[in-house]
Amino acid sequence: MARKLSNYLRTYRRYAGLSQSEVAFLVGCEGPAQISKHERFMHRPPLESLLAYEMIFGAPLRDLFAGMCHKVEETTRKRAEVLVEKLSARTPDPITTRKLELLRRIASGQVLASPQNI
Secondary structure (H helix, E strand, C coil): CCCCCCCCHHHHHHHHCCCHHHHHHHHCCCCHHHHHHHHCCCCCCCHHHHHHHHHHHCCCHHHHCHHHHHHHHHHHHHHHHHHHHHHHCCCCCHHHHHHHHHHHHHHHCCCCCCHHHC
């Protein structure tokens, strides 16, 4: 698989024909320098900015931040595997069993959409 960029903010901004100043205004940043730092991943945008980027570009965060998303997913899967090992040593009870089911789904890459899927 090809290596993903940490984010695609610059790609989406340029495709939309917006300047960094215009995006900064829409996002509510102090100025274009902040947008540049987000695009180059020098600073991680706050949640409010992330939601604004999603709205401005009409793309989900996992597309805008594909590389970062992939990295977070891999790290979380590995952590879930560690928790499975720790919890598997316990005497099974209903709560531990439910936790293990969830953690095994996470470790295998399955995404849970809602509590109804648990």
